[in-house]
Each structure stands twice: as C-alpha cells, then as structure tokens.
Amino acid sequence: MAKKDTFRVVTRGANGEIRIKDYDSAEPLLKMHSQVGTEDSSTDLALRGMPVFRGLIGPMPEGKTIIRYESPEVFETLTKEWGANKPKRRRRRTATAETAPVES
Numbered sequence: 198m199a200k201k202d203t204f205r206v207v208t209r210g211a212n213g214e215i216r217i218k219d220y221d222s223a224e225p226l227l228k229m230h231s232q233v234g235t236e237d238s239s240t241d242l243a244l245r246g247m248p249v250f251r252g253l254i255g256p257m258p259e260g261k262t263i264i265r266y267e268s269p270e271v272f273e274t275l276t277k278e279w280g281a282n283k284p285k286r287r288r289r290r291t292a293t294a295e296t297a298p299v300e301s
Contacts, residue, residue, distance in 0.1 A: 201243045201264045206253065208268040215271065219263075223248055226266070 204220040220226060230250035239245055239256070247256040247264055255266035267275070 201247075201258070201262050203263045205259060205263050205265045206267075207265065207271050209271055209274075226250060226253075 202221070204223055204226060206218045206220070206226065208216050208218075210216045227248065230252055232248045233251045234249040236244050236247045236249055236256050239258075241258045244256050244258060244264065249256070250266065252268070253266040254269055254272040256264045257266075259265040
C-alpha cells in the first residue's frame with residue numbers, strides 16, 4: 198500500500214476558477230482549519246486516522262499518494278458534473294438463428 202504523503206485542497210477562487218494547493222503535511226491545514234475528528238470508516242485504509250476538518254469535505258483518495266479535501270461548493274459542483282455524465286449505453290446483439298442455443 199502506497200503512503201499518502203501529499204495533502205491537496207481544492208477550492209474555487211473569487212473569479213470562479215478551481216484552485217488547487219498541495220501541502221507536504223497536514224500541519225498547514227491544522228493551522229487554517231479546525232479539526233473536528235479523524236477518518237475511521239474509509240475503504241482506503243491509508244485514509245484511516247487522517248484528520249477531518251470543519252469547512253472541508255474529505256479526506257478522499259486521489260491517486261496513490263494524494264489525500265484530497267474540497268470546499269463544499271467545489272464538492273457539490275464536481276459531484277453534479279460527475280453524476281450528469283452518463284455512460285454510453287452498449288447495444289446488445291440479439292440472438293440469431295445461427296447463434297441461438299439449440300434446445301433439446
């Protein structure tokens with residue numbers, strides 16, 4: 198299991214663009230945000246024990262070494278975009294006389 202050693206915070210700037218800031222440790226986040234708990238139920242075991250901050254959604258995995266936190270507005274926007282992208286439906290071939298199973 199790869200060690201998660203980059204803390205990424207994703208927010209939206211005043212002009213509406215996505216801002217991404219990476220940190221080498223949780224210390225700067227602890228100075229900017231109040232810790233309200235620790236992650237204890239993630240299926241990604243590397244996230245267990247990571248801090249949960251007031252005003253940020255996370256932690257969530259991003260790749261093998263990144264712990265991601267998002268502002269609530271970014272989380273909502275990205276989740277809506279993700280949910281709106283519907284996968285293309287695959288067409289199933291119908292069985293023809295040649296490929297249909299033979300019944301006995």
